[in-house]
Amino acid sequence: MLDWVGYVAFGAALGTLGGLFGIGGGLIAIPALGLLFGLDQQLAQGTALVMVVPNVLLALWRYHQRNRIDHRHAVALGIAGLVCAWLGSLWAVGLDGAVMRKGFIGFLLFLVLTNLVRMFGHQTPPSQALKHGWPWLAALGGLAGLAGGLFGVGGAVVATPVLTAVFGASQVVAQGLSLALAAPSTGITLVTYALHGHVNWPMGLAMAVGGLLSISWGVKLAYALPERVLRAAFCGFLLLCALMLAMKV
Template sequence: MNLFDLLLNLLLGLGLGTLGGLFGIGGGLIAIPVLGIVFGLDQQLAQGTALVMVVPNVMLAIWRYHQRNRIDLRHALVLGVTSFFFAWLASLYAVEMDSRTMRWAFVGFLLALATYNLVRMLMAQVPASGELRHPWGWLGVLGGVSGAMGGLFGVGGAVVATPVLTSVFGTTQVVAQGLSLSLALPSTGVT
């Protein structure tokens, strides 16, 4: 590895760590396209490499979030256990897919995610609260869907869970990011 490649890798790692901590995601959402486009990795290798890079970011971020805003252990466990199981199942499917098909599916996933967030911004906002709008058992469904997306696309599921926690469950952004990291850690580890 030459000096330019080393500096590029360090800059990428610093940028991903910063963005991951700021937005409560591991950074894979940014790393995967960069690794695929700039570094020329196929989709599965880009996702796998991003997961290795993201795990320390997620561990540090969840520790910091928990220090400042206590994460409800019951909610974190429901999200973590279901995301772990569904991430494992989806990752088995993901490694068997054709790389080109997987890249197109990843692009579709990003477009759907952007559309969902755009629609949310245009809709009337309901004030956030400290209590969940729906019974906490429904977090298992969210953990399963988020874990499956994380297992399939290598993004840990936090990018799916955070907007759903704020819009559907009514949590604050900070609580949503902490809970999203709680589900991302086990699913990222297994994926």
């Protein structure tokens, strides 16, 4: 019982972060599950997805309530992300766990670098309309979905910086669209991991309960923070996750 309560509390903390950054909480859940609970990389990713899937769906609804998400953009991102996430997850379940962990660290450090360039480089004002249409959104969805399926994070962390830097979206609009991409891709990735036995269901379900109780607070905070502060916090969050995983290597 105490373990279950602890998992719920852990999921609540991750849910707040998932709502804040529009990522579902998986990025920090995966290294934490490996470092604190000794799960191997694939099992950590699969277990985290049990929490991430409902978190993403609730966060998507909350973002849509505050700033309506264009369904045409969401469909282009979501369909391409779904197909490529399935392919990425099939690839992931056959890889060595140590190789996966090192690849995940490199993936996180790449995201940190990308976000630092965005923060300190030339900033173009966000616009109401995206600069590029559905063919480019589908390409982004495919790339982000592949990364999400491979690393169990839903692809939102890839899509968000690209949507702001290349497509001209504001941070909160980009996070909302990224959640629309992540919703179907995390679902198919969870199914793949589960079919290959890479899910601890009791732990994941308890974390999901905690995440659902707290994610709305994170979304509310995301809309209250200044854009630059939100980007800086996201960059620091990614670096922390990379450091946590490096301690496990």
